[in-house]
Structures are given as C-alpha cells and as structure tokens.
Amino acid sequence: MKPNTDPETPAASGRAIHRGLVLCHDCHKLNRWDIKQAHAIQRCGRCGAKMHPRKPNSLARTWALSITAALCLIPANILPIMTIISFGKGQSDTIMSGVIALIHYEMYPIALVVFIASVAVPVMKLLGIWILCLSVQFGWNSSPRQRTVLYRMVEFIGKWSMLDVFVIAILVALVNLGALATIEAGHGATAFCLAVVITIFAAESFDSRLIWDQEENRNE
Amino acid sequence: MSHSTKSLPEHGHLTACHECDLLVNLPHERVGYRLKCPCCGYVIVDTRYDALGKTLAASLAALLLFIPANLLPIMAINIGDMGQSTTVLQGAQLMWQAEYFWVAFMVVLTAFIVPLLELSLLLSITVLAKLRRGMGFVVSAVKVYQKIRSWGMLEVYMFGILVSIVKLVDLADLVVNGGLYCFGGLLFCSTYAAASFDPHEVWEIVDETKH
Numbered sequence: 001m002k003p004n005t006d007p008e009t010p011a012a013s014g015r016a017i018h019r020g021l022v023l024c025h026d027c028h029k030l031n032r033w034d035i036k037q038a039h040a041i042q043r044c045g046r047c048g049a050k051m052h053p054r055k056p057n058s059l060a061r062t063w064a065l066s067i068t069a070a071l072c073l074i075p076a077n078i079l080p081i082m083t084i085i086s087f088g089k090g091q092s093d094t095i096m097s098g099v100i101a102l103i104h105y106e107m108y109p110i111a112l113v114v115f116i117a118s119v120a121v122p123v124m125k126l127l128g129i130w131i132l133c134l135s136v137q138f139g140w141n142s143s144p145r146q147r148t149v150l151y152r153m154v155e156f157i158g159k160w161s162m163l164d165v166f167v168i169a170i171l172v173a174l175v176n177l178g179a180l181a182t183i184e185a186g187h188g189a190t191a192f193c194l195a196v197v198i199t200i201f202a203a204e205s206f207d208s209r210l211i212w213d214q215e216e217n218r219n220e
Numbered sequence: 221m222s223h224s225t226k227s228l229p230e231h232g233h234l235t236a237c238h239e240c241d242l243l244v245n246l247p248h249e250r251v252g253y254r255l256k257c258p259c260c261g262y263v264i265v266d267t268r269y270d271a272l273g274k275t276l277a278a279s280l281a282a283l284l285l286f287i288p289a290n291l292l293p294i295m296a297i298n299i300g301d302m303g304q305s306t307t308v309l310q311g312a313q314l315m316w317q318a319e320y321f322w323v324a325f326m327v328v329l330t331a332f333i334v335p336l337l338e339l340s341l342l343l344s345i346t347v348l349a350k351l352r353r354g355m356g357f358v359v360s361a362v363k364v365y366q367k368i369r370s371w372g373m374l375e376v377y378m379f380g381i382l383v384s385i386v387k388l389v390d391l392a393d394l395v396v397n398g399g400l401y402c403f404g405g406l407l408f409c410s411t412y413a414a415a416s417f418d419p420h421e422v423w424e425i426v427d428e429t430k431h
Contacts, residue, residue, distance in 0.1 A: 016236035023236040166380030173311035
C-alpha cells in the first residue's frame with residue numbers, strides 16, 4: 001500500500017523539527033516543542049519522558065565510544081581468548097588463531113561464520129559508524145538514503161559479535177573434565193566482550209536524523 | 221485526552237519518522253496497514269489483525285518454555301567414561317568462578333535476564349492492555365521494553381550452541397539434550413512475540429483510557 005493516501009494534507013510536509021514538533025523517543029507521540037525554552041526540560045504529554053529534538057551531543061558521544069571500542073579491539077585480538085589444556089599440555093588461542101585452526105581442520109563453513117562474527121563484523125561496524133560520523137561532520141555529498149541503509153546495517157549486525165563470547169562460555173562449561181581436557185577462558189575474551197558492548201552503545205548514540213538534517217541545509 | 225493533544229488538534233493524525241524526522245499522515249483504517257516512510261523507507265506503522273492477542277499467546281508460550289530451556293541441560297559431552305553437561309547459567313557460573321566477571325555478567329544479562337524481562341514485560345503489557353487496566357504500569361513497561369530489547373541475544377546464543385557443537389563433534393561424543401529443543405522453541409516463540417508486538421496499538425489504548 002502506498003503511503004500518503006490523504007490528498008488534503010500531503011504527507012511530505014517537511015520535517016517535524018521545522019514545524020516546531022518533536023517526536024517523543026519513548027512513545028512516538030508528536031509534541032509541540034517550545035523553542036523559547038529550548039534549554040529547559042520539556043516532557044512528553046503522553047508518557048512524561050524528557051524530550052530532545054535530536055539526541056544530545058550525538059556526534060561527540062558516538063566518536064568517543066567508537067574510538068574506545070577500537071582501542072579495546074587491540075587487546076581482544078592480541079591476548080588469548082581461550083586455552084585448551086589436554087593431558088597437562090596447554091594451547092592458547094587468539095581470535096585469529098582459532099579461525100586458522102578451524103581452516104586447518106577443513107571446517108570451512110564454521111570458520112567463515114566465526115571469522116565474520118568475530119573479525120569482520122566488529123571492524124565493519126566501527127568503519128560504518130566512522131563513515132556516518134565523518135559524513136555528517138564534514139557534510140559529504142553522498143546519498144542520505146544509502147547512509148540510512150548503512151546505519152540500519154550497523155544497528156542490526158552489532159549483537160552478532162557476541163557469538164564468540166557465548167561459544168567460549170559454552171565450551172568452558174562443557175569441556176571441564178579435569179586432567180583429560182579442560183578449556184579455560186583468556187583475558188582476550190574480556191576485552192572482546194567490552195568492545196562489542198561499547199560498539200553497541202556507540203551505534204545507539206548516533207542520531208540517524210542528522211543525516212537528513214544536513215541534506216536539507218544543503219537544499220536551502 | 222491529555223492537554224497536549226488538545227493543544228495540537230491539527231496534528232492528531234500526524235507522526236514523524238523515527239529515522240529521518242519526516243512528517244507523515246497516519247491512516248484512519250488501522251488493521252492490516254503497513255506504512256513506510258516515503259523518504260527513507262523506515263517502517264513507521266505495521267498493524268496486523270489482533271496483534272495484541274498474538275503477542276500475548278507467543279510470550280506466554282515462550283515464558284513456559286523458558287523454564288525447561290534453562291533447567292534442562294542443553295547438551296552433554298562424553299570423553300571416555302567422563303561426562304559433563306551444561307546450561308546457560310552453568311556456563312556463566314564457571315566463567316564467574318574463573319574470575320571472568322565481566323564476561324559472565326554479559327552472558328547472564330544477554331542470554332537470561334534480558335530475554336526473561338522482555339517476555340514478562342510483553343505478557344503483562346498485553347494482558348493489561350486487553351483488560352484496559354493499570355495504564356500507569358503499561359506506560360513504564362513499554363518504555364523499559366523498548367530500552368532493553370536490543371540487549372536480548374537469544375538468537376546469537378543459539379548460534380553459539382551450533383558453533384560449539386561443530387567445534388566439539390570431532391573431539392568427543394556429544395549428546396544433544398531436551399534442553400536444546402526447548403531452547404529452540406523458546407527462540408521461536410520469543411521472536412514471534414517481539415515481531416508481532418505493536419507499541420502503537422498499546423499507546424492508542426493508553427490514550428483511549430485516559431479519555
């Protein structure tokens with residue numbers, strides 16, 4: 001079904017912010033925004049949540065969080081994420097050596113899954129966030145629609161990096177057979193888990209409406 | 221209705237796109253309607269027939285499955301005459317004992333606490349909305365639900381189980397236990413509950429009862 005079914009009030013009547021309206025982030029109700037009290041706290045008429053025309057300090061927060069996450073990825077990839085101890089001999093695995101071991105055992109599909117979830121997704125996600133931040137900050141002239149799709153992808157793929165953390169938690173619990181075989185977690189897992197969580201916060205703090213604000217300023 | 225709606229009579233059927241802030245008209249007929257933002261393509265409204273009832277049924281079923289999915293072992297391993305089985309919480313408990321507090325906390329949070337909280341919130345929201353009672357609680361429940369929903373990662377955990385099975389299958393005898401089937405059912409029901417949940421319908425009921 002096509003949107004804009006009512007001919008009397010056209011749907012594309014501009015952005016809410018230009019008509020002094022703000023969408024409540026919690027209950028999605030349109031409220032009037034009093035521009036004279038822009039610095040005071042204004043609350044939603046339906047649910048009482050604090051309203052912001054745009055997420056506060058969105059760009060600065062996203063930059064700070066995504067750079068922190070990138071720093072966390074360094075120990076996450078250098079330190080071992082788990083150690084397999086079998087008959088007294090230990091073998092430590094980092095993220096990449098785990099993937100390489102899977103390739104070595106010719107388990108290609110699972111190697112690909114682990115590679116995508118623990119290497120490709122975290123890196124692509126941070127790159128995606130940085131492209132979005134840079135494009136808003138420097139007013140890059142690329143399609144806002146494409147960038148919105150990029151934003152949606154970044155939001156969607158975020159949680160899948162937790163895969164490796166869950167795998168470690170399951171293996172540690174299962175392979176706990178004393179002298180025969182034991183799997184222990186490594187500090188790389190902590191750093192990796194931290195990186196995933198901070199990246200999710202970074203994606204959440206980015207306000208996708210900034211992409212469209214900038215497009216409008218150019219048209220005026 | 222509340223005072224803000226009175227002060228905005230001309231905006232009664234307007235809403236703004238969540239992702240690009242475009243003003244869009246809401247349709248009057250509300251069942252079986254899917255409204256995409258003409259500017260950025262975000263799905264603004266997606267109402268289905270008796271969405272409340274579907275969410276209620278699915279979240280109740282998921283909550284019932286939650287109990288065996290977390291009490292029964294998901295799978296067990298046998299090497300020689302030694303064996304070990306695991307559940308979500310046991311995995312986290314062992315990580316905690318090994319002093320990986322942060323990892324253990326995140327596993328419990330994303331694979332246990334948040335999914336449980338999400339399902340309880342969905343069930344109580346839909347029951348109260350159907351009964352048209354306890355709207356104050358419904359308002360805060362929907363808000364909490366929307367805040368925590370990106371932290372529920374049951375589907376990722378399910379994938380983690382599959383990856384672990386493949387990793388271990390050559391090394392040892394693996395036994396898949398009943399817990400895994402319950403976990404699969406739980407994943408199906410909770411995904412269905414989240415997909416069928418329509419917060420717009422709940423907010424309209426909140427407005428109606430205030431009136």
